[in-house]
Amino acid sequence: MSDPSPSAPITLVLPDGQAIERVRLYERQQLDSGLWMYRIGIPLWQTAAGGGVEPAEYGTWVTAEQLRPLPGVDLGRIPAHPRTRTSAPARWAWLLDSRTHGRPATVHAEKCPSATDHAHPLGTMQALDALARPGTTACTMCDAAEALLPILAHGQDDRLGPGD
DSSP states (O other): OOOSSOOEEEEEEOTTSOEEEEEEEEEEEEOTTSOEEEEEEEEEEEEOTTSSEEEEEEEEEEEGGGEEOOTTOOOTTSOEEOOOOOSOOSSOOEEEEOOBTTBOEEEEETTOTTSOTTOEEEOHHHHHHHHHSTTEEEOSSSSHHHHHHHHHHTTSOTTSOTTO
């Protein structure tokens, strides 16, 4: 019997440079810009309903910059979904989800399924201004991170490595 959802172990590199080995890579998806995103699962513990803890998995999408292959692991079985849409949207529109319940404020593309009913519309400049504020993130489930973060990074000195 074949595995209905193939996965492979891979290393996740955290923002501070630490690495978590053997997280699970489930699929790859190419965005309209050509950028590839990777759906991973990170094994963690969560509080059980009756007390104690139980195993759980936190799922998220990351870019190739956050991943490192493990030697000898074949990633060829992982489903890949290349982009199919060839035209760009007529205009960009964004939504801002304010901070709630300890979650950071998040900028989403218009019609992002991850945006809440409380999100309010923004223009592109307003979205960039919001992302420039500490604690605001760009959604990786839609085009927000892919489209807006490179604009914010434009002009920064990319020659310096981490810790320089």
